[in-house]
Amino acid sequence: MRFMIIMKATEETEAGALPDEELLAEMGRYNEELVKAGIVLAGEGLHSSDKGARVRFKDGKSSVIDGPFTETKELVAGFWLIQVASKEEAVEWARRCPAPAEGEQEMEIRQVFEAEDFGEEFTPELREAEERLRAEVAAQQD
Incomplete structure (x- = not known):
């Protein structure tokens, strides 16, 4: 299960x-644990929302809203x-994540x-098309 x-x-x-520096070092050790356990597929930090955008769809049309966004x-x-193997295992790994010494994190x-x-x-044809796309993505990453 992913x-x-x-x-x-x-x-x-x-x-x-x-x-x-201390939290970065702790996060590095945590990420190393995930890699050594063979469970991590990807992981990244993201810039703040002032460097982002949202694309909203309504009635078949799209609009773009630039950040920052107020609802932190x-x-x-x-x-x-x-x-x-399970949601419980995912929760256990999440609980191991280092957190800032002060403040709240969720x-x-x-x-x-x-x-x-x-x-x-999800017909056999749709499944086959999805598998082709995944194989193409994997080939691009090699």
Whole structure:
């Protein structure tokens, strides 16, 4: 099962505050644990929302809203994509993540859809097309 662990933004991360050397070292050790356990598929930190944009769709049309965005609790500061056996295992890994000594930090854990989750609507033809795209992405990364 794949899970995305989403690190929520804080007022500090949105203000552009970067982690100190100690927290960066702790995060490096945590990331190394994830890699050595063979569960991490990807993981990155994100710049604050003032460097981002949102694309909104309504009635078949799109519009773009440039950051910054005001609802800090709804913003993402970083993520890990992991592959583990259960949600409980994903939670245990998330609980190991280093946190700033002061203030509050929140993470969200969400399971990633797999092909079998879509049922009969995900026809063999659609499944084959999806597998071709995944193979193409993998080839580009080699």
